[in-house]
Amino acid sequence: MADMTVQSLSATSLRRRPSIGTLKFAESIFIPVAALLASAALFSVFLLFLGKSPLMFFQLLWVGGFGSGFSLQNTLQRAAPLILTGLAFAVPARIGLTMIGGEGALVLGGLSAAAMAIPLVTAGVPAFLTLPIMAMTAMLAGGMWIGFAGWLRYYRGVNETISSLLLSYIAIATMNFFVEGALRDPASANKPSTMPIGDAYRIGSIPGTEVHWGLAAGLVLAIGLHILMTRTTFGFAARVTGGNARAALAQGLPVGRLIVACTMIAGACAGLAGFYEVAAVHGQANASLVAGYGFTGILVAFLARQVPLAIIPVAVLFGALSAAGGIIQRRMGMPDATVLVLQGLIFVVLLTSETFYGRIAFLQPKRAEDRT
């Protein structure tokens, strides 16, 4: 009785408590933002220790990432593969898997797209046919690669984090093997590469910008996968499985097929990123594909709390970070890898911040008072 009086009092005379949804949303914004600020503070200490000005660093970060049309486009260009590799981590995370094999799927996607291009380009198949075939091949290769790790997880009980990481090294080695061997273009003397697909087959930029179409693909997939995971029976079943696989089995959900499907979607996203790296950026497959996009994607997905839509802004942020690397190197006389230190700091702080969910008092809903 006493409880009821207190509750009705607070409902009328005090401000109404926001709904649970609002609070959860506020929490999922507040904690990552706080984590970013904390990382920035820690990194400032690091800079001060080196005798550099943190103020200048963050100013240059802004200039290099967003300061001009050129730097903004540079940022978006780098954000494009990060959206896709971010999705490659986020979608399996929804079904409870920690898949960190995006790098391998990207490399393999790029390699298979470039390999597929060789006969098609040689035979003179027009670009509007060649490019979709290359894209499909890349998605299939990436999808099978991560899907295999998912299959191993469910049907053989192999830890997916380890297997997907190791599969990445196999993928990179496979790429090197073919690029330096059977698929090597003899003209590529210093840097073994596959045959260039040629300017006629390059994917152009989004009209009015210098940014390639991979950005558009990333946006479409992020929105599409967001809808898939939140508004469809497939997404619901995947979330039940990810939240409690035992409960999912007891509901008769096809857990194995859901896991393989989610991991294949993930691999396809990363493979598509590889396709754009080949068809839009490098024009051929070579060691440049191993640029760490797959691993940075994990960070992106983490900061976005595995929410596909949130991956878009976070990927742009990290794109800016890498775009600003050059200007920071030149103006502050610091190595290019400095931004990697910041990235690493963000990752550690972010992982720590995960433990704060449900513990910040003013963001918690009132618990059901039900001791009768």
Next chain:
Amino acid sequence: MSALAVETASLKKAPSLSAIGMTKTFGSFTALGDVSINVAAGSFHALLGENGAGKSTLVKCIMGFYSADKGQVMLDGREVIIRSPRDARAHGIGMVYQHFTLVPCLTAAENLVISRADTPSVINWPKERRLLDSFMETMPFRVPLDTQVASLSAGEKQKLEILKLLYLDQRFMILDEPTSVLTPGEADEMLGLLHGMCDRGEITVLMISHKFREVKTFCDRFSVLRRGRLTGEGDAKSAPVEDMSRMMIGDTEVRERAARTEQIDRKDVLELAGLCAEDDAGLPAIQGVNLKIKGGEIVGIAGVSGNGQSALVEVLAGQRPLTDGEITIHGEIFTPKRGNFDRFKVYGLPEEPLKNATVPRMSVAENIAFRTFDKPPITSLGWWMSKGPMRSQAEELIARYRVKTTSPDAPIETLSGGNVQRAVLARELSGDVDVLIVANPCFGLDFASVADIRSQIMEARNRGAAVLLVSEDLDEILELADRVAVMSGGTISYVAPIEETDRNTIGQHMAGH
């Protein structure tokens, strides 16, 4: 310390303990409000109360896991300050937890020696063995010292836990529902031994329990807690059970139990033929389970936990593959897939629903929709889900099954145990049920919820469902079941109609005789 302790063990007297004015609050919630209990030296004292009544909080304050906001603990009439379990141990206060705290891969002797606070880095085993043997000489019961704990029976493990306290010279023992893992026979034996030791003034026992039968038979005095307050105390032998029960539940309205209706013309609905399955380690968990259940019948499966009951439930729920055998429903073979759960109208209430039947972080509404999320009206076109119908379904069922939640959008993990189980009941029992698989449905719930949930199960039976009830609580089976089956060593060793059997016969079969 131990050498001395062993020598003087038989000389030491049982201590008395009083906790005076204990108060503990968590935020705005008063878990314990000004509770005083007095446990005389050499007495066997029962602490009664429902789940959440504050029993655990009280003993945790005594043990130093929590520091009480107010109140003092007196040991043999002198105030002692207990800041941590280490302090409690130094004062000779020990606790046996509901679940074993022994290291399964070590032997009993090793477990005893490593439990000491002063275990040396290099253990002189021959010397320790001599000390242990002479220690065991003075004990009223024995446990094989060289056997790995994993291969001891539950009763022996529980004895070893108590021996451990005596070995550490902890003569004030707090036992937290010590018989919940034992067969009725083992439980009676163990409580009898403790009772004898109390009578001889060797130990003092404070036992948390909710089994009136045990309290009446073995205890001297009792204290009752309800909602963090002391609501009564008295002499366990003379106080009537009705009084104890009223002190525990107060004026809470307990729903009238649903009556068992006569079922005529019953047909076999669920048939298990030669079911075999393996546990996680690949060893046989169930070996050739045969059972037929008629419509409108509850078959209760009794057994000491770990004899294959959970594997059986998992097999029926689709959480564990069959290695052999067949499940048939209405004469058709049943495989646990989503389509078949609906076609054969099979529903389930697994044990520990938060762990087995829900996704804790998903909302109450989403959890209630697990059976219906992929069907109209929630889903259109076969894949597109709408939040509106899901929410209105949840609102209706939350009201009908009296689930207490702040909102259908609250994560289900924020609900109390009873309300999680009600939400699962709402999901599983609101439709037309032909087969119902139930496992320990009332474990850890308060009286009102227990009455509620047992009534729902009985009503499902009365509507014609074939109910398989697996329970570690024999009283629950005796109350609900039409027939009893006992599981032992992965098979069903005994089946009998409820009116042709009794507690003792069932208990003997549980123990494997």
